Amino acid sequence: xxxxxxxxxxxxxxxxxxxxxxxxxxxxxxxxxxxxxxxxxxxxxxxxxxxxxxxxxxxxxxxxxxxxxxxxxxxxxxxxxxxxxxxxxxxxxxxxxxxxxxxxxxxxxxxxxxxxxxxxxxxxxxxxxxxxxxxxxxxxxxxxxxxxxxxxxxxxxxxxxxxxxxxxxxxxxxxxxxxxxxxxxxxxxxxxxxxxxxxxxxxxxxxxxxxxxxxxxxxxxxxxxxxxxxxxxxxxxxxxxxxxxxxxxxxxxxxxxxxxxxxxxxxxxxxxxxxxxxxxxxxxxxxxxxxxxxxxxxxxxxxxxxxxxxxxxxxxxxxxxxxxxxxxxxxxxxxxxxxxxxxxxxxxxxxxxxxxxxxxxx
Amino acid sequence: xxxxxxxxxxxxxxxxxxxxxxxxxxxxxxxxxxxxxxxxxxxxxxxxxxxxxxxxxxxxxxxxxxxxxxxxxxxxxxxxxxxxxxxxxxxxxxxxxxxxxxxxxxxxxxxxxxxxxxxxxxxxxxxxxxxxxxxxxxxxxxxxxxxxxxxxxxxxxxxxxxxxxxxxxxxxxxxxxxxxxxxxxxxxxxxxxxxxxxxxxxxxxxxxxxxxxxxxxxxxxxxxxxxxxxxxxxxxxxxxxxxxxxxxxxxxxxxxxxxxxxxxxxxxxxxxxxxxxxxxxxxxxxxxxxxxxxxxxxxxxxxxxxxxxxxxxxxxxxxxxxxxxxxxxxxxxxxxxxxxxxxxxxxxxxxxxxxxxxxxxxxxxxxxxxxxxxxxxxxxxxxxxxxxxxxxxxxxxxxxxxxxxxxxxxxxxxxxxxxxxxxxxxxxxxxxxxxxxxxxxxxxxxxxxxxxxxxxxxxxxxxxxxxxx
Numbered sequence: 169x170x171x172x173x174x175x176x177x178x179x180x181x182x183x184x185x186x187x188x189x190x191x192x193x194x195x196x197x198x199x200x201x202x203x204x205x206x207x208x209x210x211x212x213x214x215x216x217x218x219x220x221x222x223x224x225x226x227x228x229x230x231x232x233x234x235x236x237x238x239x240x241x242x243x244x245x246x247x248x249x250x251x252x253x254x255x256x257x258x259x260x261x262x263x264x265x266x267x268x269x270x271x272x273x274x275x276x277x278x279x280x281x282x283x284x285x286x287x288x289x290x291x292x293x294x295x296x297x298x299x300x301x302x303x304x305x306x307x308x309x310x311x312x313x314x315x316x317x318x319x320x321x322x323x324x325x326x327x328x329x330x331x332x333x334x335x336x337x338x339x340x341x342x343x344x345x346x347x348x349x350x351x352x353x354x355x356x357x358x359x360x361x362x363x364x365x366x367x368x369x370x371x372x373x374x375x376x377x378x379x380x381x382x383x384x385x386x387x388x389x390x391x392x393x394x395x396x397x398x399x400x401x402x403x404x405x406x407x408x409x410x411x412x413x414x415x416x417x418x419x420x421x422x423x424x425x426x427x428x429x430x431x432x433x434x435x436x437x438x439x440x441x442x443x444x445x446x447x448x449x450x451x452x453x454x455x456x457x458x459x460x461x462x463x464x465x466x467x468x469x470x471x472x473x474x475x476x477x478x479x480x481x482x483x484x485x486x487x488x489x490x491x492x493x494x495x496x497x498x499x500x501x502x503x504x505x506x507x508x509x510x511x512x513x514x515x516x517x518x519x520x521x522x523x524x525x526x527x528x529x530x
Numbered sequence: 531x532x533x534x535x536x537x538x539x540x541x542x543x544x545x546x547x548x549x550x551x552x553x554x555x556x557x558x559x560x561x562x563x564x565x566x567x568x569x570x571x572x573x574x575x576x577x578x579x580x581x582x583x584x585x586x587x588x589x590x591x592x593x594x595x596x597x598x599x600x601x602x603x604x605x606x607x608x609x610x611x612x613x614x615x616x617x618x619x620x621x622x623x624x625x626x627x628x629x630x631x632x633x634x635x636x637x638x639x640x641x642x643x644x645x646x647x648x649x650x651x652x653x654x655x656x657x658x659x660x661x662x663x664x665x666x667x668x669x670x671x672x673x674x675x676x677x678x679x680x681x682x683x684x685x686x687x688x689x690x691x692x693x694x695x696x697x698x699x700x701x702x703x704x705x706x707x708x709x710x711x712x713x714x715x716x717x718x719x720x721x722x723x724x725x726x727x728x729x730x731x732x733x734x735x736x737x738x739x740x741x742x743x744x745x746x747x748x749x750x751x752x753x754x755x756x757x758x759x760x761x762x763x764x765x766x767x768x769x770x771x772x773x774x775x776x777x778x779x780x781x782x783x784x785x786x787x788x789x790x791x792x793x794x795x796x797x798x799x800x801x802x803x804x805x806x807x808x809x810x811x812x813x814x815x816x817x818x819x820x821x822x823x824x825x826x827x828x829x830x831x832x833x834x835x836x837x838x839x840x841x842x843x844x845x846x847x848x849x850x851x852x853x854x855x856x857x858x859x860x861x862x863x864x865x866x867x868x869x870x871x872x873x874x875x876x877x878x879x880x881x882x883x884x885x886x887x888x889x890x891x892x893x894x895x896x897x898x899x900x901x902x903x904x905x906x907x908x909x910x911x912x913x914x915x916x917x918x919x920x921x922x923x924x925x926x927x928x929x930x931x932x933x934x935x936x937x938x939x940x941x942x943x944x945x946x947x948x949x950x951x952x953x954x955x956x957x958x959x960x961x962x963x964x965x966x967x968x969x970x971x972x973x974x975x976x977x978x979x980x981x982x983x984x985x986x987x988x989x990x991x992x993x994x995x996x997x998x999x
Contacts, residue, residue: 191788191850194582194662197643209848231668232661234579234786238572241788360641360660370672 173242178251182216185243188235195229199356200514201245202229207517214330217259220252221327221503222510224356226364226375227443237442250445257502260326261319273458273491280487296406299479300486312493319497320505327506331513338512342519347511354379367439378431382459385424389463392418407473419470425463429456448500455500458492536702536711538564538680540989543687543753544719545569546576547663547975548957550670551631551982552717552989554638557677559990565674566685566702566711568720569748574667574683576721577745577929577958577974580786581663582646583656584979585972586628594642596654601625604655607970615966623938624964624980631979632657639669651816656972663975687753690716692760695947714996715952715989718942719982722930722958723751724771725783730927733768737925740832742776744926747783754932754959763935763943766962770931772969773823775799778833778922779851788850791921794822795909796845796891797838798880799923801829804863804873806880811908814894820969827925834923835866837877840915845891853919862920881912929974933962940985952992954985 174181186205189195196202201223208215227246235241297305328338337343350356354376357364363373396406396414408414433456465485472481496502538561542553545567556563567574587604588595604625608616636642641660645653652658659666674681682704689701697716702709723729725747730738758764780789795815799822801807808825812818826834856862863873883902889895889911897910933955935943940954957978964977 187848188788188850191790191848192662192786193646193847194659194665194787196646197658197660209844228661228665232665234662234664234784235788236572239784240781362641369668 172240178248178255179213179216181248182220182252183211185241185245185248186211186216186219188241188243189229189245192235194234195232195245198228198232198359199224199226200350200511200518201249201356204514204517207521214332216249216252217256217327218331218510218513220249220256221506222356222514223249223253224354224364224507225250225443226357226359226366227369227440228359228365230443231365231369244442246443247445250443250448253503253506254445254448256327256506260323260330260506261497261502273454273495276494277487277491280483280490296473296478296482299482302400305486308490309493312490316493316496320502323497323502324505324509327509333513333516337516338509340512340516343512343515346515346518347508350511350515351508367435369440374431375435378428378435380428381424382428382432385421385426385428385463386459388417388421388424389466390421392421415470418466422463422467422470425459426467429459429463432456433460451499454495458488458495461488462492534709536564536566536682536704536709538562538713539993540564540715540717540986541566541697541700541711541713542717542719542986544576544717544721544957544959545574545667545681545683546578546719546721546957546978547581547666547670548578548978548982548985549576549717549719550667550674551635551979552719552954552956552986553679554670554673554677555983555986556717556990557674557679559987559994561990561993562680564680564682564711564713566687567681567683568686568750568752569683569746571683573746573748574671575664576749577724578978579664579667580745580784581659581666581972581975582787583649583652583658583972584628584632584975585655585970586632586657586976587625588629592657594644594657599655607655608964608973611968611970612964612966613968615968617963620936620938621964623984624977627980627983628976631976631983634983635666635979638673640666641669651814652971687711687720687756690753690756690760692950692953695761695942695944695950695953697950697953714993715954717940717954717956717982717985717989718753718757718934718959719956719978719985720753720959721749721751722771722932723754724749724927724930726750729755729768730771730930734827737827737832740924741773741827742778742780742785742789742924742926743783744774744776744780744785744789744928745783749929751930751932754934757934757942757953757955757959761945761947763945765933765935765960766931766966768930768932770962770967771823772820772928772931773827773925774819774928775822775826775834775836775923776926777849777851778924780924780926785926789926790819790847791836791849791923792819792846793838793842793849793919793921794819794836794923796842796911797836797913798877798906799834799836800868800873800876801834802831802868804868804876806876806904807834809904809907811898811906811910813908816971822923823925823927826923832925835868836921836923837862837913838919839913840917840919841911842891843919849921851921853921855917855919857916857918859913859918862918866920866922877913880906880910881914884910884912929958929961931962931965931967933958933960936960936963936981938984939988940981941988952989954988956981956985 201219225246229245233243235243357376362371366375392414465488469481469485540556540563542549542565553563553565589598642657643660645658685702685704687702691698699712702711725743776789777791795811799810854865859874860870863870883899885900887897889897894908899906899910936955937949942950942953942955961977
């Protein structure tokens with residue numbers, strides 16, 4: 169049978185498959201993508217980019233599809249939308265070539281590691297800030313955080329502008345609330361509680377749970393840093409006791425950031441390659457690796473902070489965090505921005521269509 | 531295991547809803563069961579993989595069904611569409627068992643959801659499968675895997691050894707290699723012959739060449755033929771089939787749901803001579819779509835064209851194929867190679883016959899024609915606002931009605947030897963007992979699920995009776 173796929177153009181292929189999906193609609197109960205699709209009669213690039221970023225790649229629709237390959241319609245929504253998504257990250261992020269970023273971060277990591285090895289250390293240095301002055305740490309990471317923030321806002325604005333929605337609409341409280349709820353519970357990876365079809369066609373909540381570990385681990389680490397900063401400015405200087413808020417939050421977060429990414433990596437090793445865009449594998453693995461290294465070095469540093477290895481461990485941890493931060497706007501992390509924005513738009517559209525249908529007689 | 535024989539307490543032939551319901555029921559009874567599915571794994575499930583809901587009786591609202599749908603109304607709906615060609619006892623059995631079948635299916639991983647967009651009219655009567663029929667099949671097969679049901683794909687049964695209507699053994703080609711299979715009971719749930727082009731042609735003659743088959747190419751009716759050849763009672767007319775008018779550009783096989791066109795009642799339909807031939811607005815589309823396959827099959831070259839104008843664009847489910855669009859009627863006629871002047875005349879005469887009314891697509895409105903033959907009874911609006919849209923229509927065969935006679939225990943009846951002790955039938959191959967003609971949306975799945983369970987339970991009881999006795 170003829171292969172109908174448009175192999176070299178994910179947007180054209182997206183338009184082709186979504187047109188077929190839109191006249192089938194069997195998958196409408198699975199996730200937010202299909203109701204959003206049904207609100208459209210045809211699909212231009214902006215729609216396809218939006219739907220691609222709304223897709224959580226759970227693959228349920230692929231296994232349920234009567235038109236999946238080897239059927240001649242060759243419908244593979246998760247894979248095509250993954251390809252579109254990867255392309256959209258480049259578009260909104262004007263991302264540096266990932267190969268380049270890999271090189272920078274690896275190079276930076278290597279040079280810092282080298283610096284640590286060359287640095288014989290001073291056994292009299294007992295506190296973090298005698299190894300790296302507090303102002304330096306704040307300066308370097310503050311600048312980096314600012315850079316990440318700006319990069320993310322710019323990416324978000326480009327995405328949002330392409331949707332054609334007004335910025336004012338983005339700040340609709342009910343839509344923000346709905347999107348936050350959907351994102352924080354990963355509703356679209358739950359398939360009504362059964363869990364998504366990942367890493368294979370059987371339902372499982374494993375991915376959702378490991379993502380929760382990762383996300384909430386990240387959030388706790390962020391909270392830890394924020395609390396520590398507040399402490400610092402109120403005159404309480406690190407290191408903090410083991411039962412202090414920054415250490416407890418950071419430890420829990422660190423554990424989450426170990427368990428979560430490790431679990432996601434284990435699932436990734438087993439996943440069905442038909443549903444993913446293999447081109448993104450490297451950036452996904454890099455992100456996972458940096459998250460694991462961040463939490464691992466952080467936890468080791470915490471455990472050995474009174475030992476002579478502390479200065480070396482601190483530099484190593486900071487080097488890893490630096491590498492992680494530097495790659496954030498260019499790697500897998502950006503999915504959080506576009507996914508959340510897409511969820512906000514989905515909530516807006518959903519509310520509008522409900523208003524519309526309740527206004528009609530039938 | 532080349533050359534090795536296949537042996538189980540119960541052999542189930544087929545791989546769709548009825549077959550899996552039977553096999554799972556047998557396994558629940560603690561017996562060994564082997565499924566022989568002729569399709570490869572990726573196309574397993576027969577026509578069930580294209581389905582989306584199951585008509586279910588219910589006395590009170592459920593999680594997915596509104597209001598209630600009682601036995602009397604259900605049966606009345608059935609009698610109306612079949613014109614009385616139904617075995618009422620079997621029909622009542624299916625209706626009464628339908629809620630239990632639904633519950634049982636959930637126990638095997640089936641998930642249901644409220645009606646899909648555009649199908650709200652079925653929200654009271656039909657429970658929709660979350661993700662459609664293939665998702666349902668995946669749940670069944672997953673449950674079968676967990677319970678230890680053996681499934682053989684690419685397993686095409688070529689022979690059955692029956693002795694006085696008793697099953698002893700059979701021959702199956704598994705990946706092309708012939709093997710014998712043995713069992714103490716047999717469930718045949720392998721569907722009709724809708725994808726057997728030669729058989730369709732036997733029944734319909736040359737027009738069958740222009741039929742499109744909506745389901746998989748694996749529904750060849752091999753077992754139906756084997757059983758009939760061996761003297762099973764025949765039910766139904768080989769010419770009877772569920773045929774809808776689908777997009778003429780659909781693939782020969784397996785186009786499924788996306789090839790349907792819901793715009794027929796919104797415009798007019800003409801044949802290759804640019805003449806109208808039937809009342810497009812006779813009744814609500816869900817009640818009429820299944821007669822249009824036959825109507826188109828009766829036209830020259832089995833082709834027709836649905837014509838609408840800009841007024842109704844967006845009022846029907848989008849089609850998988852783009853419409854043919856013309857700014858003038860003449861353009862559309864030329865694109866379809868219709869005779870231009872007769873086409874323009876047909877539209878003009880129709881437009882002149884349209885009476886003013888209040889258009890409402892969702893009910894039997896008062897927009898109709900006057901003095902036109904054939905009339906258009908509802909939703910008649912003039913076709914005059916460009917651009918004009920057209921879709922080619924062909925008969926799309928969903929399933930056939932010819933089947934084998936069964937008892938209320940799903941045992942196959944044979945002409946000479948009477949009711950078989952150990953040969954059971956379920957699903958489309960026996961649906962003709964209940965659906966002699968016409969169709970009720972989602973009722974095929976109800977018959978399959980209920981009779982699949984009955985056949986499975988009957989086969990299990992038969993085997994246990996043998997063991998105990």
